[in-house]
Amino acid sequence: EWTQMMEEFYPSLLEWIDHAKETADPVWVARCLEALSQVQEWAEPVKTAKRTYDDRKTFEDVKETTEAGELLSKRQGEMLFKMCCRYFHQVPEALAKELELQEPESVRADTPRKLDLFAGVTFEEAKKVGKRVYDDGKFVASLREQVEMGKRLSDRQVSFLDSLLGKYGDQIENFEAIKAELKLGEQAKADADPTTAPVLELMAQITEWAEPTTRGKREYNDRSFYDSLATQFKGKGALSERQLAALKKMAARYADQIPSYLDRQEELGLPAPRKPKAKKAEADS
Helix, strand or coil: CHHHHHHHHHHHHHHHHHHHHHECCHHHHHHHHHHHCCCCCCCCCEECCCCEECHHHHHHHHHHHHHCCCCCEHHHHHHHHHHHHHCHHHCCHHHHHHCCCCCCCCCCCCHHHHHHCCCCCCCCCCEEECCEEECHHHHHHHHHHHHHCCCCCCHHHHHHHHHHHHHCHHHCCCHHHHHHHHCCCHHHHHHCCCCHHHHHHHHCCCCCCCCCEEECCEEECHHHHHHHHHHHHHHHCCCCHHHHHHHHHHHHHCHHHCCCHHHHHHHHCCCCCCCCCCCHHHHHC
């Protein structure tokens, strides 16, 4: 009987532990709600294309939920904490210190300007790579929503935003002047490997690209890969070490189409020429 009781109890215990890991600490949540109850001036609701963000209503909804005895998920707890940080200056100092609230950084002055530059841009169709979908238009829209809510973009988001400006620069009037004004890609260019631009220039001579191949769910397309890196370099001014290594490795397969390949091999750190991929018709014969 004791064994049976334990067999029934143990799965329930594990389920409770898993649930506890997924929920925010109720005591901590209560303190966050207490902090937000001190707010006198709430931000105006922000209406975007898909929804309206209203901090005051969110606070009231969360408070009602907890008063009904429901627990918040860990993610909801994180959202509540971020909201507390947004109202840092209206929370009593002692409570702010207890909750380890951080004063939010303001939106960078040039970010709204960068986003406005996309107003007349026609974005490329969304691309699916493996299980991920890359949609430039949706990405820019999501950044715009964050900025409209007063959120500062992360360094990584700003970097990607800058690279997209470079990618669509040919659709932006006076882009070269704007690029200089906003100092787009300056740091990346300073840190860029000096062999990147010459390798891309050499590969621009390639006229016959290998047929795309598929392995599992992934498609490998040399031409698309080159175009993607060339576009990234044009906008961002740099490639990652891994990208550059892959580019040079690929260049070796097209050495027979690059007249000066052997002459510049040592200078640019290019691998020895490799045998090109067999064309589909030849491979099937």
